[in-house]
Amino acid sequence: MQGYNVLMIFSPDMNRLLMCKRRKDPYKGLSSFVGGKIERGESGLEAAYRELAEETGIVQDNVVLQHVMDFTYYWQNCYVEVYAGRLKNDVNLQGDEHELYWSDMEQNFFDMSLFAGEGNIGHMVEQVKMNRNRLWED
Incomplete structure (x- = not known):
């Protein structure tokens, strides 16, 4: 089974969320989170930091990633x-x-005319909002 990751990156004040507008299918033209494929022999967390650096220039010194949830298809x-x-x-x-x-x-x-993922982006954002205090101290 192939693994992928998506990365929800918040600004330091938690008022903004990093998005990308997709230039290719699936979801061409819609907004999504950055992410990518988990390579063979790589942990999910290692892949997340690698993809983040490759796609955004954000390195591990800039952010601590926390595993929030998984989806199995x-x-x-x-x-x-x-x-x-x-x-x-x-x-x-x-x-x-x-x-x-x-x-x-x-x-x-949750607006599927703007955001990829059949509503999953909205669900993920709401989970972080509901558990904000468990994830990061203000």
């Missing part, structure tokens, strides 16, 4: 690990695979 023979992290300081984003931008937290992340 048996019909597609894959699973997705979801990680969240709060930046320690502002960073300069560097990436060219997809257009990177900061979204404010007032967005309707």
Whole structure:
């Protein structure tokens, strides 16, 4: 079964969320989280930090990732690990695979005309909001 990850990266003040506008299918033109494939021999967390650095320029010194949840898609023979992290300081984003931008937290992340994932992005954001104090101390 192939593994993938998605990364929810919050600004230091938790008022913005890093998103990417997809330039290719699936979900071309819609916004999503950054992420990618977990390579053979790599732990999920190692893959998450690698993908984050490759796609955004954000390195492990900038953020502590926490494993939040998983999705298993048996019909597609894959699973997705979801990680969240709060930046320690502002960073300069560097990436060219997809257009990177900061979204404010007032967005309707369940809007499937704007966001990929059939509502999963909204679900993931709500889980972090509900458990904010368990994830990061203000």
